[in-house]
Amino acid sequence: DGGITQSPKYLFRKEGQNVTLSCEQNLNHDAMYWYRQDPGQGLRLIYYSQIVNDFQKGDIAEGYSVSREKKESFPLTVTSAQKNPTAFYLCASSINLNTEAFFGQGTRLTVV
Amino acid sequence: GENVEQHPSTLSVQEGDSAVIKCTYSDSASNYFPWYKQELGKRPQLIIDIRSNVGEKKDQRIAVTLNKTAKHFSLHITETQPEDSAVYFCAASGAGGGNKLTFGTGTQLKVEL
Numbered sequence: 606d607g608g609i610t611q612s613p614k615y616l617f618r619k620e621g622q623n624v625t626l627s628c629e630q631n632l633n634h635d636a637m638y639w640y641r642q643d644p645g646q647g648l649r650l651i652y653y654s655q656i657v658n659d660f661q662k663g664d665i666a667e668g669y670s671v672s673r674e675k676k677e678s679f680p681l682t683v684t685s686a687q688k689n690p691t692a693f694y695l696c697a698s699s700i701n702l703n704t705e706a707f708f709g710q711g712t713r714l715t716v717v
Numbered sequence: 718g719e720n721v722e723q724h725p726s727t728l729s730v731q732e733g734d735s736a737v738i739k740c741t742y743s744d745s746a747s748n749y750f751p752w753y754k755q756e757l758g759k760r761p762q763l764i765i766d767i768r769s770n771v772g773e774k775k776d777q778r779i780a781v782t783l784n785k786t787a788k789h790f791s792l793h794i795t796e797t798q799p800e801d802s803a804v805y806f807c808a809a810s811g812a813g814g815g816n817k818l819t820f821g822t823g824t825q826l827k828v829e830l
Contacts, residue, residue: 638818645726647806647822648761663817664718695760703749703810706818708760 611709626681628696637679642693719744723821738824740807741789747811755804797828
């Protein structure tokens with residue numbers, strides 16, 4: 606089954622702990638993205654990657670880190686420096702930056 | 718960078734009526750304008766998109782119009798049905814701002830029986 610997969614669907618962490626969200630795609634897409642979704646604020650871009658071994662900060666990168674060692678994978682680490690990490694996180698991929706983005710089902714992170 | 722504003726934030730229509738959602742963008746270099754629909758608890762999915770070399774595009778009950786001069790684009794849904802109820806997001810990308818997709822804040826559409 607082709608597509609983009611995020612895991613886990615729900616994640617709970619204690620404050621002060623780093624946590625890594627997984628995103629894998631088998632669509633052979635070059636571009637991948639991480640968005641954060643909060644009520645009333647739409648989709649805000651955290652990081653994006655145009656190609657393997659390259660990534661750029663989005664609009665709200667502070668407190669987050671990513672890697673793109675493989676074309677299929679774009680994990681997001683939410684660090685303890687992120688002041689308000691509780692949110693719904695969406696990963697997406699596209700053939701390139703200027704084409705349709707396909708989204709994963711999202712990970713809801715709750716930090717207590 | 719690109720800034721996309723979307724209005725209204727909520728929209729309630731009667732079944733069978735039309736719905737219009739409007740977006741403006743700031744970067745004149747943007748050339749790709751998709752619209753996504755997100756049903757409750759689900760992932761956003763593309764419903765229609767338009768590129769800057771086209772002024773209007775239609776797909777059954779859904780249409781998008783683009784005014785490059787004014788830097789705004791709109792989603793039109795005709796003959797609305799209850800299953801159209803969802804959050805709709807507009808987005809823009811292009812040569813400016815690193816080509817990354819910038820989304821609007823979303824419109825909660827409710828189609829009432």
